[in-house]
Amino acid sequence: MAVRKAEVRRRIVSKDGHNNVRINNVEGMVKLYLHDIWTTVVDMKWRYKLTLFASTFIMTWFIFGVFFYLISMGNGDFEATLSSNHTPCLENVKTFTGAFLFSLESQTTIGYGFRYITEDCPLAIFTLVAQLVITGLAEIFVTGAFLAKLARPKKRAETIKFSRCAVVCRRQGQLCLMIQVANMRKSPLIQCQLTGKLFHANVTQEGEKTQVHQTSVNFFVDSSSECPFLILPLTFYHILDERSPLAGLSAENLHSREMELLVTLNATMESTAATTQSRTSYVPGEILWGYEFKPVIFATAGGRYVADFNFFDKVQVSSDAAFLNNAEKLKLEENYKKE
Template sequence: MCGSIGTRIRKYLDERRNHRTRLVTKDGRCNIEYGNIKYSKHFAFLADFWTTLVEARWRFVFFNFTATHTLTWFIFGLLWYWIVRNNGDLTWQNPSPDHTPCVWGVAGLTTAYLYSLETQTTIGYGVRALTPHCPGAVALVTIQAVLGAIINCFMCGVIMAKISLPKKRAKTISFSPMAVISPRNDYLCLSIRVANLRKSLMIGSQIYGKLLRTTTTQDGETIIMDQVNIDFMVDSGKDNLFFICPLTLHHIIDKSSPFFEVAVDTLHNQDFELVVFLDGTAESTSASCQVRTSYIPREIMWGYSFLPIISRSRDDKYRVDFSNFSKVVPVATAHCAYCFHNIKGHHHHSREGQDNPGFEVIEITESQDATKM
């Protein structure tokens, strides 16, 4: 029991340590903070207030929605109170029996606020109503109706824009939790797997990677976040992927690859982060989105290959088994890229397979038309 708790604590601390050291988390968020920004630069966020509101957290959006409407109702309520007070309509002013009010049913500040709310929301309970005897009241109800419509359109637009953000579509694109290195088609490849959980396609999908590491130049300058391009491809190429089913993407480890000097016994001692990007356009909304994830050395398995995931069913349909999405099997692989290219038969054998944590295992029957996650 104590050993199990200790293992969980160590695993939790390792996850926290890995989260802090990543530039990009597994779910695509950037782990970076900005400091020493001049105060004057903050006004740029106010100038671009639309983007600021759309990118704000939901609690701030709801607070702004509620505060904006409540404040405008109260301000116009004060203006209505001022109009009826100048006309002598209030109860404490003791209007005469033949007095014609500007607004029927408004006799105090509370009723003025209620009339302002009813006017801007077009409720109209029938108790309070405007009379045509006060030109200022007619002008004020026109202004409030127009301003209320503008506020409603703006705040509803913010909510709709926030709901339809492209990053929501990106949550239905998932990468394998681990990357693998194994031979494929006479090449030593680093492979990852990516899946689109929706049936709607990602049009014009392109995938690429950046290797982030700390390097030192010949002049002694230390570059904390040196970026090296990493090309990924499928059998048909690397551009305009036909992303209708899960794909296994490969990076060829040759002499031009930054992984050429890495070996099986030195991989986990390296200090780098492989960030993978997938850019595409959602077919249903035509919105461009980018999906990101990252792999650190301990999340790259040398000498393993992904299990097959696509097959044909008896009724001649293509079947995707997501239970194998993140499962790997050991394959004979050279100890290093140099050995693979120069020393034939020099292979490293893994003893057993390993199941990586990933998708939830599901049952897929022959009669199912869609895969439910």
């Protein structure tokens, strides 16, 4: 159990696709985030975004309410005794509450007509114009960021399911590493492409050691590197030949290798033509040697196909004779059943 925890802690990408890398000691991090304020606001969590959305309105109402209150105070509108020819800047505004309500009514274009600016107070007119321009831009920005987050296909990626484990067995006479991917919605994903990255330690010819080295891992469906659409669960495979970055992988050295396989599915949603991306990763403890996936797709008597996800993460011993007497296979099978 302690070994598994250590492996989880050392993941670069979690099983649900989240980044596990923590960034420390970056000088001027706040300044960098403010330089790209649009991305910062769009990437905010919903609770912060809703707070920002509400506070943008409330704070602008309050700030310009203070301005109008100070303008009226400077004009002497709140004095106890006023001359008969005194013209207030804001009619029917006697308190700060009235100034706040005038600011709210002006910005939201409610315009009850009870509180209004007189034409003898140019400073109040200028403040009103400035309020409408400034708050209009602020509201456009915040509302645009709000809608941009709603339109992001991030939630669509959550309906893409990867198999919990990868398997290694023979396919068409070649040793392959295979993973299974499924679309959980009826609307198909088109122009799908699965790419892989192998993270592992590396030593260059010059003797330079790198903690994390990335190597591309190609995945295929049948004889093509792309699939036209994803409407049924598909099995993607990577051939373990001499050109593979996983060349030399065997049941004996699988668990002793320090590596992590990141797989990313890029696809286009048919309904909106927006692109979506989903990812997961596999560590050696999640790669089963000598297994194959159980069938997931079944035909019904009514002429329809059914994808039964009760079998999606189920595996079975490979029927290939080369794996039947493998002691490591039996050990992995026993561990898998315990999970």
